[in-house]
Amino acid sequence: MVQLRQIGKEELSIVQSIANQTWPSTFANILSTEQIDYMLHWMYDQPQLESQVERGHTFLIAEENGTAIGFAGFELFYLEESKSKLHKLYLLPSYHGKGIGKALLQEVARRMREAGQQSLTLNVNKDNQKAIDFYRSQGFVEVYKEVIDIGNGFVMDDVVMELNF
Template sequence: MTISVVSKNQLSIIRDLAYQIWPNAYGEILSNEQLEYMLNLIYSIDSLEKQIDNGHTFLLVEDGNQYVGFASYELNYENSNKAKIQKLYVLPQIQGKGIGKKLIDFIKEIAVENKNLSLVLNVNRFNKAKDFYEKYGFEITKEVKIDIGNDYIMDDYVMEFQLK
């Protein structure tokens, strides 16, 4: 298994993985309309390029000759000394094999090297990934409701992990 930084010419891989993973991750939480809206909003190539231009670093996980997951993070999020995990997704059939943990460990190492003091992330309040993050050691610090347009709201927990 290898984790590598994504170049802009690999963004279609991120988009394709999101379209495979999101229906499983959010199918019981979001309507099909909201799911499609959010995928188009967040994972169009144009949107992904803008995210990179705004400081997001994307990572791809390759296992054998197949891409099985991705993440993105932002160091010094909002001029803080915190690194924000913006995205972390693994194909459903590969979950439970430690890939998510390896992605967080990878980001954690970079955050420590860059003198960030904690990792933060948002997770949908009803997403089972919340349990994964709690098991890793993240703690809920607050609840937020984020208007993403088209009369849709993201109902999230903000979680934080203190770096040593």
């Protein structure tokens, strides 16, 4: 049985471990190995994750029989009062397609509603078609594209999607 729970700073290594196991296959045909390594350090090293929590990010993990298999990272009151941002949603590859991503997303949405939030925004790589299709199936629409310079000669080439409540 899959259970969801919020974790604190002391358990952020779970998030880093799942990201390290999930990013290479997710982005194998989209990003260079160098960019995957760069982004994993930039976003998932312990000090970075801790600083995200300090800035208001919440991390939920999904566990099956006590083993962590996925996570979501999100932020309420993102830039505008009524908007939240889904920063991260990753499941170990062998757990895709079993309804767990949807369960994590629904838990984020439940917490947003409780906080009176009206829309959820996210960035997804424009070539991550599987994720785009997943978000579309959950009611997200594409609002615009953006290219973000992340340093070291790398860019994030993204689609911004939004779900309104």
